Amino acid sequence: MKIICAGLQKTGTKSIAEALRILGYNVHDVFEQFHHEKELWNKILDNTVTVQDYQRILENVDAMTDFPAIAVWEQIYEAFPDAKIILMVRSSEDEWVRSVFKQREVANEYVVKNDFLRQLQFQFVTGPLSLQFYNIETAFTNASIGVSRMYGQTLPESFLRSRYRQHNSYVKSICPKEKLLIYNVKDGWKPLCTFLNKEIPDRSFPVVNVQAEMTRQVVKERWKYDCGFRSVMLKQTYIRVGSFLAVSFVFLAYFIYCIFL
Template sequence: MTLDVIGAGLGRNATFTMKFALERLGFGPCFHMAELFADVRRRLPLWLDVVDGRPDWDAVFDGFRSVTDYPACTYWRELAAHYPRAKFVLTTRDPDSWFDSVSETIFAPRMQATLVGTPAEKMMQGAIYDAFKGGSMQDRAFMTGWYVRRNEAVIAALPPERLLVFHPKEGWEPLCAFLGVPVPDCPFPRVNSRDELGSASDETGGLPADPVELEAWGRSYIDTMREKAFA
């Protein structure tokens, strides 16, 4: 199995919505950060190899037909080269809205504190946080400027036949036309932006530190969000 669709949108850009949409269109399973959590003992070592510059992309995405969200979106250039037939979907939003969202969730101090001293800390640092070494993650002007430039780089690098710039509000039609599949007879999935991180993690101050608990949480989280997406 090889990747057919690659989501280039950063985390907090409807990446869970895209996971469920791609799976409904037949491009599943779709890898997402939550899938890493749900199988962390097996998958984290593969991503640590990626951070160390020794990626085995076929092993990383074994069993998946598509991917969205962090940490994969950081490596869109490498994935474009490794999977030359894959199409890309770049989900976007207002830069200030993105900054507000990541500041309250995946980049929040409570979330980063959860990772300290764990193997996942190195993966998150290398695959996500190192991109912001030129400034502060708390600096709105720096982060929103970086966000715009990063998305512009994706658009400039990928030919139009490989890239769709997309917002879920557009619905099924542009996505299905781009991927060459029929429009489903159901509403486009919707995942609440607050729920996308998981209310349980908010209440406990972060994600479970124990790998077994994290895997159980990740699988339950995916199942719950899938039910809500098509409610």
Template sequence: MASQPYTPKPLTDIFTSDTDIDRRKCHRTVPMKVLALGLGRTGTASLRTALKDLGFTDCYHMMSASVENPPDCLMWQDALSAKFDNEGEFGREQWDQLLGHCQAVCDWPAVAFARELIEAYPEAKVILTTREVNSWHASTMKTVDWRANDPELRFVAQFDWGSGMYYPMLRKFWDVFFKSDFRRYGKQVYHDYYAEVRSMVPADNLLEYRMGQGWEPLCEFLEVPAPKNKKFPHINDTDGFVDRCRTRNRAQMYNVLFRGFIVGSSLLAAALSACATLSRFRARLAGLAA
């Protein structure tokens, strides 16, 4: 499948505040220092905020592609095609284009490329956020698995600029990473994935971290001072995830409707103008014939 080209954000997308940066034209501007390779729903959104609080800016997360800069999804699609379909190449140069503005990366879809990221950035420290597998599976079923199968998102993606790039990438990632059946294979993939990452990273360069441990183990591992009088962030719970996704769907549908209104109004104005011109032309001909 040919690489999907970048297209600018429509001027009529006034209900969302997405940027439209073409990462294929970017390059690395800051060093990659942290690969947080724990699976999503293990506290990765909270970890992202924590890492940014510690000065690791920016920290890449699925939200970077889903709600911040949707064209990123085009490069994630390129990466997925290269790895799982043997189509094209995706190496250090491409990672620097996609993640070059970031000192850290976490969450999915990055976890699908744990080996590739470790090889691309061997100097980076690796963090594995963990969670009891049954709790993780139940949470993911209610959030990301629901999102990957959200009929409303699938419908909006047929017309909207942002979701038109995001949904195909999410669906592709979910299918290849969880063998097209998260409910059935999710827990086994969880165990296999964590075992694989542990086997790739030297113990002195790996921190296994569980939410609730606070700043101390994280800061000690990263060799940075802990923030004073600041609680460790806790965000992106299940209810909040679903509410944000539904709000996002609505905003994108409003973009589609507004674009339709503008286009429809323009066509109507053009039609009325043409009718008026034709009427004047006929009147002139009638006057000449009289």
């Protein structure tokens, strides 16, 4: 582990991930983490994780950003004390809150807003992969920004603001200054490359996930870093729905047969 991106969700996590990939780093963002490091997240939730688990499971990863990792960035740093820390921030707290609410607005176009109905959907319709993601998302998003998920019916703004302030202040207070870059992705290549001792690429700094566009791309299976999540989830959903319809047809046919026998 060379770089820990300690900025909360909606602080340019997708842009910094793409920038680090351009610089040659092996970056694990949300879906790479879910796909490759699921053992680690389960151990954390079971309270069985050790420093050696972090070191073993993450040994071939150069950089991590967004959740689940952001919720345990400090533990990752303890396991890899030579890593550099990038604290991504927005231009203002208000801008960050607006971005979170925009994420909620876009995500709500595709999910069931009622918590109970959504839980039923994940339990009985969409299959085990989406349920696993939902459970990890609930735990680690709550740990990082103080709400269970960035969609659904309500997002208490006071919780979000408090968590944003607390998180940024804490990172600044404990990280050695020589290892910490406080960074706004709007600042582009220069501060990032200077901090990482890298040459500035001969291309524009990537601007990714503007207006929560990644959510739409994931739904349409156009997000190239989803590790096949969407296609597997759809396959499992089709199997479950198809099985339910087949069983229902058999019972209906049997019922009709019994009536007219």
